[in-house]
Amino acid sequence: MAVSLQSTFECFRDHIDDHNDRRERLVKISRYANSQSVMFDILSDITALSKKIIFSLHRIAITQTENPPKEVLEQMRKREEEIQVLFQKAIPDLCGSNTWRYHRQISPALQEWIEAMTFKSYILNSRIPTLEELQSLIPRIAVSNSDYLLGLGDLTGELMRRAINNVSLPGGPVETKRIAGVLRYIQSEMEGLSLGFVIKDFSQKIETLRSSTAKVEDAVYSATLRPEGFGVEYIPAEEQSTHRRE
Template sequence: MTSVARKRRQSDRDATPIDESVVRTTFRTYQKELDAKHDRAERLVKTSRDLTTCSKRIIFLLHRIVGAADRVPILVEAETKLADARRMLEKIAAELASDSSDDATHRYRRHYKWGVQEFVEALSFYHYCKSQSLIGYEETSKFLEFESSSSAAEPVESSSPSPPKQRNRALRLDILPLDYVLGIADLTGECMRMCINSVGCGELAHLGAMCDFVRAIYDALRTLDGGASMTKEMEQKMDVMATSLRKMETTCYNVVVRGSERPLSLMQPNDEE
């Protein structure tokens, strides 16, 4: 037997015996932690899916404003649905708060970011339909603050949706600036659809302002450099936004310039048909 083999056998005899019960207990603890994280992720995905569906319904509802004789009932219904969406956001905030880690927002972001971005799109579209302006990041963040003692959100009543007066703001959902920007980028697509639908309904008064609104957003987002701040998602959004803006500019050109070559009656729907 060589000296190396003797030393190895001696070290094996001198080694402290492993307590298998301790190993099992440790791995059971790890198992519980992993199961809890996986279960939380699944709940976040489900809530995000429900939030996406609710937000899309809000957007579809708001498109009914074009050609409507009275906008108020549509906006009131949209406010009610926004309150439903806010309750789903509160569930997401509660799930993240139940995780003791400091990076829960970033760890689970990929599980709920699509729902948050869709909600930002719906909220900003509502705000635009109500006031023809862009809702800011800070105002959007305030909308995601909740009372930790209550799981129900109050209906939205003001012209710009905002949470009710709160005594305890311990529970909140921190929205990343990137998710806000991506949601606003999607807003421009809805403005393009509203612009096209307005022409079909003969509502031509606000086409120029709508086009200027989208152009201002596009020009602002173009100031982002091509480095870390311009993600692959954002690059794709910018391409889609440029296409939407071109469609709106072409529509405004056809209405304003080419429209002067034809009677106004041909630019509006015929009520007799």
């Protein structure tokens, strides 16, 4: 029954992915073919592939981190290779004097890619790569401090989702507590930079980070207070009086 249900959801996912891929191809066909459109397509593809890597990573439960599903790893490997090919295609338009002239256009795609690569490293290697390590993966594409910080800000949202989704699994409370510590550290470091007037969207990322940290801390608190092995559900304080009246 469980296997059948899982297969059904996987079939749904494959149909949705196929639909999205077809739609993207049709949109590209309808665009006028000029250099700006080609670059837009490249960056859109990098963003879309990075999102797919993130989605694949969420399929790796904390109970599978030491031995991730081979099909998931293979999917990610192929998508990373596709991204590398796309970055290579973008190099001619982003070298020399154009390195920073058009950086604003490529920055959103870089941020999404950074989010995917840092999330992958956290799940598979329990660490967050540095800017220099990420830059070494695409040496001919300039990755700025702003790209890294904003991508790191997006990473925290994925860490929050992972913590919430896995808190009820074996070992989940421990991992959720660990993620809470990572989020608190990133929040402390980013708040100390005071770059709200320098980097666009930085202040918004900080607010989202605070919200993510609070949600994970609440999950840690609930998991800590929830009695283990007694079949007793933890009821938040604000709901306890209602339950007593009933």
